[in-house]
Structure formats: structure tokens, C-alpha cells
Amino acid sequence: MNRFDYARPASVAEAVQAGAGEQVRYLAGGTNLIDLMKENVDRPMTVIDINRLPLGVIEELDGGGLRLGALLPNADTAWDARVEQRYPLLSSAILAGASPQLRNAATNGGNLNQRTRCYYFYDVATPCNKREPGSGCGAIGGVNRIHAILGASDQCIATHPSDMCVALAVLDATVQVTGPDGDRSIPIADYHRLPGDEPWRDNTLKPGELVTGIDLPAEDFTQNYTYLKLRDRLSYAFALVSIAVAMRVEDGAIAEARVALGGVAHKPWRSTEAEKLLKGQQPSPQAFGAFADALLAGAVGQGENDFKILLARKGIIRALKQAAEATPQSQTDKRVA
Amino acid sequence: MPTAVNSATYAAVPIGTVPTTLTINGETRTRAIEPWTTLLDLLREGEDLIGTKKGCDHGQCGACTVLVDGRRINSCLKLAVTLDGANITTIEGLGQPGDLHPLQSAFCDHDAFQCGYCTPGQICSAQGLINEGKARTRDEVRELMSGNLCRCGAYSNIVDAVLDVIGEKA
Ligand SMILES: Cc1cc2nc3c(=O)[nH]c(=O)nc-3n(C[C@H](O)[C@H](O)[C@H](O)COP(=O)(O)OP(=O)(O)OC[C@H]3O[C@@H](n4cnc5c(N)ncnc54)[C@H](O)[C@@H]3O)c2cc1C
Numbered sequence: 001m002n003r004f005d006y007a008r009p010a011s012v013a014e015a016v017q018a019g020a021g022e023q024v025r026y027l028a029g030g031t032n033l034i035d036l037m038k039e040n041v042d043r044p045m046t047v048i049d050i051n052r053l054p055l056g057v058i059e060e061l062d063g064g065g066l067r068l069g070a071l072l073p074n075a076d077t078a079w080d081a082r083v084e085q086r087y088p089l090l091s092s093a094i095l096a097g098a099s100p101q102l103r104n105a106a107t108n109g110g111n112l113n114q115r116t117r118c119y120y121f122y123d124v125a126t127p128c129n130k131r132e133p134g135s136g137c138g139a140i141g142g143v144n145r146i147h148a149i150l151g152a153s154d155q156c157i158a159t160h161p162s163d164m165c166v167a168l169a170v171l172d173a174t175v176q177v178t179g180p181d182g183d184r185s186i187p188i189a190d191y192h193r194l195p196g197d198e199p200w201r202d203n204t205l206k207p208g209e210l211v212t213g214i215d216l217p218a219e220d221f222t223q224n225y226t227y228l229k230l231r232d233r234l235s236y237a238f239a240l241v242s243i244a245v246a247m248r249v250e251d252g253a254i255a256e257a258r259v260a261l262g263g264v265a266h267k268p269w270r271s272t273e274a275e276k277l278l279k280g281q282q283p284s285p286q287a288f289g290a291f292a293d294a295l296l297a298g299a300v301g302q303g304e305n306d307f308k309i310l311l312a313r314k315g316i317i318r319a320l321k322q323a324a325e326a327t328p329q330s331q332t333d334k335r336v337a
Numbered sequence: 338m339p340t341a342v343n344s345a346t347y348a349a350v351p352i353g354t355v356p357t358t359l360t361i362n363g364e365t366r367t368r369a370i371e372p373w374t375t376l377l378d379l380l381r382e383g384e385d386l387i388g389t390k391k392g393c394d395h396g397q398c399g400a401c402t403v404l405v406d407g408r409r410i411n412s413c414l415k416l417a418v419t420l421d422g423a424n425i426t427t428i429e430g431l432g433q434p435g436d437l438h439p440l441q442s443a444f445c446d447h448d449a450f451q452c453g454y455c456t457p458g459q460i461c462s463a464q465g466l467i468n469e470g471k472a473r474t475r476d477e478v479r480e481l482m483s484g485n486l487c488r489c490g491a492y493s494n495i496v497d498a499v500l501d502v503i504g505e506k507a
């Protein structure tokens with residue numbers, strides 16, 4: 001790890017002031033940043049410890065939603081009674097990720113901003129356009145089992161590894177940020193971005209901006225939902241493909257269905273256009289299959305990850321069935337019902 | 338006022354050490370710590386508490402698990418200076434020869450280790466699991482102990498030992 005200056009601001013205003021400089025990083029739980037610093041992938045000159053900021057709480061929003069503080073640990077979020085009761089999809093997705101120890105340290109703001117697990121990104125001896133713009137992409141034509149099948153560019157095929165963010169995409173969350181230019185709200189769909197020709201930009205946060213919270217609108221997806229995570233082992237592994245579904249079923253027909261995929265793109269993958277196909281349909285393998293084909297339109301494999309296209313298709317159909325039948329995937333008993 | 342900051346402009350302190358007070362296994366110690374020191378390295382190299390193990394140093398194995406204010410975390414991914422004021426419990430603080438913690442006894446009774454390298458982390462993790470109060474069944478214990486790898490594969494006996502202590506039939 002490189003040497004750095006360490007600051008511990010006591011207020012958000014002080015943090016943002018300190019965050020305005022060059023090569024500055026906010027440090028929350030540290031479970032991603034410290035890891036990357038040990039590998040010399042990230043080498044900040046200044047580390048701003050934001051753990052003492054008063055952003056570790058959940059607040060009720062007018063209209064029935066919740067604001068999840070940026071510094072609230074993932075575990076406390078998933079096990080909060082209000083989140084469990086009103087947003088069980090979010091609890092489930094968080095509990096599907098990492099390990100109990102990591103979830104105790106990892107924060108909501110840090111989870112949003114975690115970097116890709118691309119092997120080349122982590123290995124400073126190899127080319128990587130995300131880590132070192134213009135150096136090339138080792139994963140294209142290389143080892144790419146975990147890489148993207150949707151929305152990739154000829155410069156980067158990395159995926160965003162978060163489970164939590166896939167649920168946030170389905171719940172239409174809004175990210176609250178503050179920075180040198182004041183406060184703003186970013187819809188989750190616009191928060192993460194596709195790599196395009198600027199693969200070093202994971203998201204639309206501007207330099208120095210700090211995430212303060214995540215707003216969940218009032219929704220009632222407490223029965224017909226699921227988070228299905230498919231991976232190489234049953235726990236403590238990143239998703240190869242994950243599927244978050246929230247649904248409303250009325251008189252046996254689908255009144256509304258929202259679906260987002262994790263592990264397949266540079267951001268949670270969702271298509272409100274494709275979701276229209278499900279509206280008014282009776283739950284059936286045919287309807288689910290047609291939707292899966294629409295959501296996966298344009299999917300391309302990179303070689304080692306070709307299997308993800310079929311895995312995603314089957315996973316989407318299975319997850320829609322789980323949601324329609326109100327039998328969400330258990331994150332304890334890992335058998336896929 | 339922010340701590341570790343030396344002027345009204347809130348510029349960071351120059352490269353150097355940060356005075357940090359930690360209570361480790363009941364004993365309060367104030368140290369000048371280089372900010373890039375992880376809690377794991379501080380414990381093992383600074384405080385001579387070598388019960389806590391370094392397996393991967395990247396959050397991938399759980400051997401370094403300790404309790405911070407009663408919560409289990411991976412000490413390899415935590416900078417010690419960020420914990421100023423915290424209460425840390427390591428395996429040495431849970432129990433000692435002749436005065437074993439119930440989890441330590443249960444691990445012996447159930448033959449829940451072979452080489453023993455993962456064991457301090459397993460036991461601290463199990464204490465964290467008990468503090469959380471979310472695991473009752475075998476499946477729940479398995480899932481909530483999944484942040485601790487055991488290369489010797491003592492998993493089924495580890496689960497038995499933990500179930501024994503939380504009072505469920507192993
Ligand atoms: C072995 C291992 C397995 C894992 N498995 C999974 C998994 O299966 N699923 C999953 O979803 N995740 C997984 N994770 C990732 C984990 O969820 C993230 O590391 C964690 O959420 C990051 O949160 P943090 O608070 O520790 O962030 P930090 O490490 O402190 O920060 C991460 C990044 O976010 C920035 N940042 C932090 N807070 C803010 C803020 N408020 N505003 C602006 N920027 C901010 C930091 O500057 C840094 O760049 C795993 C991690 C490890 C080590």
C-alpha cells in the first residue's frame with residue numbers, strides 16, 4: 001500500500017471540502033478500497049475517513065419511503081425491521097452478497113461505488129483501460145468467464161459486481177449526493193454507466209461528490225418478489241448472473257413486473273420497454289421466455305462467458321416463476337425452488 | 338472539530354502517525370499508528386497478539402476475523418486508525434488455556450479443526466454470529482459461518498460445535 005495523508009472530518013461539509021482535491025478517496029468500510037490499495041490498483045494521496053459522519057441511520061421519507069444512510073452497514077440495512085418488512089427484496093439481495101463479516105463493515109455508499117472484480121483490473125502487470133486509460137483491455141480475448149454479455153464496449157467488458165444495486169434498480173431507488181456544487185439526486189438507472197469509450201468512469205458521480213443516502217420510494221413488493229443469485233459456490237462468491245424481480249399480481253395476471261440482472265453488464269441491466277411485454281399476461285413459461293429474449297436482446301459472449309446467455313435466460317424464467325408464485329429464493333436454503 | 342486535522346482549512350495531517358486509542362481484550366492502549374496499518378497487522382506485529390491469523394489479506398478467507406464493539410469483521414481490510422475509541426476482542430480475549438470460552442471447548446469436543454489455522458477466525462466469527470442472534474437452524478449456521486473458509490474441511494464439525502453452543506441439537 002502506498003503512503004497517504006489521512007483526514008477524519010466530523011461533518012459532511014468538511015468532508016466535501018477535503019474531498020475536492022486531486023487523488024483523494026473517501027474511505028467508508030474499506031472492504032473494497034483497502035483491498036485495491038493493497039494491490040496498488042488505487043493509490044490515493046489523501047484518504048478521507050468518512051466513518052464519523054452522521055450518515056449511518058435510516059429515515060422515514062414523506063410519502064412512505066425510506067432513506068438509507070450512506071454509512072449504514074449493509075448488514076444493518078438488510079436486518080432492519082423496516083427494510084425486512086417493506087423491502088424484503090433489498091434484504092434478500094444484500095444477504096446474498098459477500099460474507100457476514102464483510103457485510104458488517106461494508107456500507108451502503110461503498111457498495112454502490114465498489115469497483116469491478118475483473119482479474120486484469122486487479123493485476124497492475126496487465127493492460128486495463130479502466131485502471132490505466134489507453135493501455136488496452138486484457139479481458140477481451142483473454143480470461144473472461146466473469147465478464148459482461150450486455151452493454152460492453154470494445155474498450156471494456158467489465159461487470160459491476162454488486163448484489164444490492166440490482167435490487168435498488170428494481171425498486172427505482174434514488175441516490176442522494178452532495179458535493180462542491182451542492183446537493184443532487186440521481187435516479188439509480190442513471191447512477192452507474194456503460195463503459196463506452198470512457199471505461200474508467202464507473203458511474204456519474206462527479207469528482208469530490210459524496211453519496212449521503214439512498215432513497216427507496218414507497219412500493220408494495222412484499223409478496224411477489226425474488227432475488228436469485230447464480231454463482232460458482234453457494235455462498236461467499238460473486239454472481240455469475242443474478243436476477244431481481246418485483247411483481248404485482250392482480251386476479252391471476254401480472255399487473256406490473258420489474259426485472260434487473262446483475263453480473264452481466266457494467267451496471268444493473270433493466271429494460272422498462274421489455275417489461276411492458278409482461279403487463280397483463282398470465283404467468284407462463286412462454287410469457288417469461290419471450291420477456292427473457294427481449295431483455296437479453298443483443299447479448300454477446302466473449303468466449304469463456306458464452307454460457308451466461310443461456311444461464312441468464314433460464315434464470316430469468318425461474319425467477320419470474322418464483323416471484324409470480326410468491327416463493328422468493330431463500331438465501332439460507334440454497335435449493336432453487 | 339475534526340480529529341487528525343491540523344488547520345482550519347481541514348487539510349489532512351502530513352504523512353505520519355495518528356494517535357489512536359483502542360481497547361484490546363479489555364486493556365486500553367494509545368498508540369501512534371501509521372494510517373496505512375491494518376488492524377490485523379497492528380494486532381500481530383504491533384501488539385504481539387498472534388492468535389488472529391492472516392490467510393489471504395484480502396477479505397476472502399475469514400482467518401483474520403475479530404470482534405469490534407461486538408461485531409465480527411475482517412481485520413485485514415480495516416485500517417486501525419479508523420477504529421479510534423473502539424473495543425476489540427481477539428481470540429486471546431475470548432478465552433485462555435484453563436479458562437476456555439464455551440466455543441473453544443465446543444470446538445475441542447466436536448473435533449472442529451485439524452491444522453487449526455482457521456480456528457481463531459472461526460471462533461470469533463461464531464461469537465459474532467451469536468451476538469447477531471440470526472442463526473438457529475443448521476442451514477442458518479452454515480450460511481452465516483460461510484465467511485470463514487477451512488482448507489482442512491472441518492466444516493460439519495464446526496457447525497456442530499456452533500449449534501452446541503447456541504443450544505440447538507447438533
Ligand atoms: C471477498 C469479497 C467478496 C465479496 N462478495 C460480494 C458479493 O458477493 N456481492 C456484493 O455485492 N459485494 C461483494 N463484495 C464487495 C463488498 O460488498 C464491497 O466491498 C462493499 O460493499 C464496499 O463498501 P465499503 O463501505 O467497504 O466501501 P469502501 O471500500 O470504503 O469504498 C469503496 C469505494 O467507494 C467509495 N465510497 C465509499 N463511500 C462513499 C460515499 N459515501 N460517497 C462516495 N464514494 C464513496 C470509496 O472512495 C471507494 O472508491 C465482496 C467483497 C469481498 C472483499
Ligand code: SF4
Nearest residue numbers: 118120128137156157
Ligand atoms: S474488462 Fe474493463 S476492467 Fe477488465 S481489463 Fe478490460 S478494461 Fe480493464
Ligand code: FES
Nearest residue numbers: 392393394399413
Ligand atoms: S486474512 Fe482477512 S479475510 Fe483472509
Ligand code: FES
Nearest residue numbers: 451453487488489
Ligand atoms: S482446521 Fe485447518 S484450515 Fe480449518
